[in-house]
Amino acid sequence: MMSSAEGARNSDQLNKFEKLSGRPPLGLAAGHRTPPARSGHRCVADNTNLYVFGGYNPNYDESGGSENEDYPLFRELWRYHFATGTWHQVRTEGYMPTELASMSAVLHGNNLLVFGGTGIPFGESNGNDVHVCNVKYKRWSLLNCRGKKPNRIYGQAMAIINGFLYVFGGTTGYIYSTDLHRLDLTTREWIHLKPNNPSHDLPEERYRHEIAHDGQRIYILGGGTSWMSYPLNKIHAYNLETNSWEEIRTNPHDKIGYPAPRRCHSCVQIRNDVFICGGYNGEVILSDLWKISLQTFQWSRLPATMPEPAYFHCAAVTPAGCMYIHGGVVNIRENKRTGSLFKIWLAVPSLLELCWETLLKAFPHLPLLPAQELGDLGLTQELIERLK
Template identity: 40%
Template sequence: MYEFRPFELTQCQYKKYGKSSIGRGINCIPKARSGHRCVANESDLFSFGGYNPDIDTKLLPELLKFNFLTKKWSIVFSSNSEEMPKESVSNALTLKDNCLVLYGGTGFPFGEKRSNETYLIWPYGFRKIEKLPTRGDRPEELYGQSILVRGHYLYVLGGTSGHDFTCDIHRLNLNTRTWELLYQSNENIRDDPKGRYRQEIAYDDDYIYIFGGGTQDTSFDMDRIPVYNFHQNRFTFIPTKPDLAIKENGGYPEARRFHSCVQQPGDNGIEVIIAGGSKQDGLYFDDIWKFNLSTHQWQLLTKSKLPYVLYFHDAAAVGNGLMYIFGGVTTNTRDVVRKNDLHKIWTQIPKLTEICWEAVTFYHPNIVDQSKEQLLSVGIPRKFADRITHGRNSGAIF
């Protein structure tokens, strides 16, 4: 029987294709991995890249797709695909309409080969990977950066060469394909944030918010958050509000890196959800926190936690309150283990229509085989019919 369970982390069960499923992608159960990147829309989760020392190649230069309705993984682009980047660990990835924007990354050994290339990846329709020819003041070849697309600009923040760490901000005009150095961070002469990698970011109309990250031997706190002001082109720091019901660490999340972070629209503004991560002294986390960009309030989700400590995983927000968490590294006193588990959690109470749709797909799993016309004819709202037929258009073109 269907039951809506908000704030409860559940593991997604994978299914396999039948023999007749030709043309729907190459069915797969994903290899365990770390250092990959994930994004999602309302129909699919995409995972790019990753690392697993137990396989011959160690690297996983591929794009995978998990469909939320069929509960099946497929390979969108394999390691043999034309223009597939070879630097497939600690990239930065975001989604613009139906187009994935991929930047940076490293190969193995980490830091020996690094990238400052930008790729557009269309996973639907004609399916294509395009490496953008760019000019101007290109960023240094780094990995562990953060990116976002705002208007027709791609912003790139932070990263490392393996030895040096930065908090510089570069911007790529996606129309003219021209780079510019927007802000050069210098903590020695200004109150700028320290250089870092594997930080996570969120943003609104005014600011980029930086959550954690670290260097080789440091993880950064989150009681005072660096923010970049788009309008003033400068960094400041904002104090945050602790969860007063939590005694540990003063009610703030512990300093961390290698965590995951997503942002979702909420009833009281944009909510940021942070999960897992690790600290440089061998401390690993299984906690999940919320942060409100308007009130600057932290909240520990006390009824929700990861099934095990987890770092070097990634997460993606659907936009309706759902968050998915995939892969990563877990550890106990003896072993370090990479995972291929996928979990989901409702991080807020969604609209009633979303709950109803989840119930419909629970009781009618074969609904995915219906055409859009059939779905509309029986009263399925267009919004949800579009999710089933999602991806038949080619996506965004900059």
């Protein structure tokens, strides 16, 4: 049983952003590369790594200059290894997609699924294929699908629920969508879902929103168009069982009300709690961090704020409850992007996670030891895999 002192120490880990330096791997020169500043990229996380895919930066020098064949886009996959705090550009085989801005990405086992997105100019070369990268074997493949595919779009949101991939919204660059599509990952058949609501009862067309789910409903959070952002005092929810949209009134924070309307924000989910961070409301870049419960629909503002207000950034959460935020636009007037990486615990770290982080800080050379020796020291196979 956890003592009160241990519980207090665990709670101290919460709601504090920590900037990560992305130091070079042990034994390598200090000139080791980290991902250049970018926006419009996506990231996913497992217990061991953060994977960052794609992105955009119109600044020629910041985006790698002549070394970046895909300027102003980034046709690359990066991996941030938690145990060593190091970045590696992943060299992959197969065909990596060329729609590299405002695509959607989810991690399904060892498979990174990427859908949609746009090339340059925005809206002129959109995608509607599902590309899969097996992060273990570092190989891309195209998922051969049948049925009614979504239009070629970007800025949509997607999630995997019970073996189905759901895709909602997005834009062609000219037309904003309220379409909802479902891909059966077993049969690989797309279906364009036709909810039972009258047309005036559908969510507003949008892009750069985020979605969450509880297994029965898909919740649409924020988003907008190039000229407006949608409020969060109500959220639309698609009921998977009744094939219909519902409108849910959310409950404001008792002192400061609702989060500001926003688009281009980030969103992660831990069980029935959903966290949104940053974004843009049409006037200012936001830095706030909010939580909504999918059981009570109560909004809570967390005390932490992003060290760099950002939008078009990406965020992902580990199974243990630690959120990582990377990149984004940080200055509208100068159109400036960042390559910063931050972490914050959104759930109370377990004693295992606390001990693991302490061990890694005390013994930074641990990853250099062979697996056999690590096992002899008492590390479990799961922890050894995290190191390697």
